[in-house]
Amino acid sequence: MRLAELFSRTLKADGQIEFVAYDGSRSGPADAEVRIEIRSPFALSYLASAPGELGLARAYVTGHLEVVGDLYRTFHLLGDIELGKLDAKTTLDLVGLLAKHRFWWPVSPPPHEARPKGWRHSKRRDAQAISHHYDVSNRFYEWVLGPSMAYTCAVYPTDDASLETAQFTKHDLVARKLGLTEGMRLLDVGCGWGGMVMHAAEHYGVKALGVTLSRSQAEWAQKAIVERGLQDLAEVRFMDYRDVPENGFDAISSIGLTEHIGGANLPSYFSSLYSKLRDGGRLLNHCITRPDDNFPFKAGGFITRYIFPDGELEGPGYLMSRMNDAGFEIRHSENLREHYAKTLGGWCANLEEHWDEAVEEVGLPKARIWRLYLAACQWGFDINNIQLHQILGVKLDGTNSHMPLRPNWEPPQA
Missing domain, CATH: 3.30.1050 (Nonspecific Lipid-transfer Protein; Chain A)
Known part of the structure; x- marks a missing residue:
């Protein structure tokens, strides 16, 4: 044939x-x-x-x-x-x-495949896995992500909103769900290039600390913080969230980190964040999820080798149960699946627009990896293979949640 x-x-x-x-x-x-x-x-x-x-x-x-x-x-x-x-x-x-x-025609695996060493989800191995994906090139990420440098699901206020507007809306939605007000202290774990940290500081007067396992991200974020004159309120450290010494935060945001934690480690993860909050403080967990937990999770070979080594997805019910078991009272959950499909469409368009520069910066194989990855993920969210949930939990102050009777996450009208 x-x-x-x-x-x-x-x-x-x-x-x-x-x-x-x-x-x-x-x-x-x-x-x-x-x-x-x-x-x-x-x-x-x-x-x-x-x-x-x-x-x-x-x-x-x-x-x-x-x-x-x-x-x-x-x-x-x-x-x-x-x-x-x-x-x-x-x-x-x-x-x-x-x-x-x-x-x-024997072949060996092509370059750029990740094979992290050590105990799965140990600090050393997590650092390797994060570095593989995020320490590609800040310039490359600027071309793909756009000016926001936000590498997580955006929230589109309207169908025709721009990617930048949608990323601003996402950060503002997180801030409003957390109830941020001037003078509060925010911890943003897995902070990326500091988008949430800078948004909270600039628009809410919050003293915000972000931590990331990517040295490239931390360096880029600290430079951006100084350029925007936010150094008195905002800070990003190259640090594992498990090593943050401070406590008593008013709020914690975890945007796109839980996927890297591992299902077996979620109890200790949420317990650690719970211990960092003051009574009455809130946690907003924003992460990729799978539609259900009816089968054991197994990442595809392409994603595991090329994109997110050791990445694991759980269903929203499992995540809420682990948060609840850690002491959080669950107050709200929202699925933003369609928003992530649109976000990925924006990143795909950005990559194609800057294709020649991207190839020159990271090489043709790496650029092709990203073209394949972004398109595949957009399709995955479209057909409900994967989802994105924001889950809000509160560390009760006795029995007081300090939540309004009917929260309204919508921004105030001009």
Whole structure:
């Protein structure tokens, strides 16, 4: 069987994608909106060495497999790629083809794959995992994220709002859920480039401390704090949240950190944050979640090796239970799944707009990793494979939550 036809059958393209292979074969409509090109035998060798998602990703990252057309649209056309669910004949044909390439064209994993060492979620290994993803290049992140340098789900006040407006709205929503007012003390764990820290200081007069395991983020944030004249109120440290010596904070924000903690460590994580708060203080936990906990979590090979080593997702119910067990009274939960799909669409557009600069800054393989990752995640939020929850908890002051009877998170009208 010719290669293009086998790929079309394997990926179940249903006549919506054109396939072109190095053996001269073609399959699918010539006017299809997406074309997949198998450019060399090495594409098959990568698939043979890691059948499924990881092998296909390696072939794409190295350029031996190319997608001509919108990558995000490609995911919608293909859906989940599960080679284990092929019919018997396709499986037999594919196994025979890949077996030959595994030995005729041997390959090693391409560069940029993460293999952190040490005990999972130890301080040392967490530092390696965070550095792998976040210490890419501050300039690269500026191009992808835009001026806000916010690398978490934005909140769109309207469907046509800009990414910058949506990121401002997200930070302001967190501030209002936490009840921030002038003179309060905020701890922002996993603070990234300091967006929440600077927002709280500038717009609410809060004395804010952020901590991150990325040295590049901390250096960028401290420079930005000085440039904006916020050094009397805002600070970002290169530090593990477990090593913060201060206590008695009025509020804690955790925006995009819980995914790196690990399910087994969530009880100690939330207990640690609980101990840092004064009585009546609030915690806002903002993180990627999965729709349910009906099956053990297993991250895909591409995400694990290239994007978030040791990353783990839990369902919102599990997170709320662990917060509750740590002593927090749960006061509010909100799913922002659609907002994250829009956020990722904005990042994808930014990357394409700055593609040449990004390639020059981080190299073509790394840029292709990010193109694949952002498009895949946008698709994942679209189809409800993954979600994003904000969960608000309060450390009771005796039995007093210090919460209004009917909270209103909407900003005051001008």
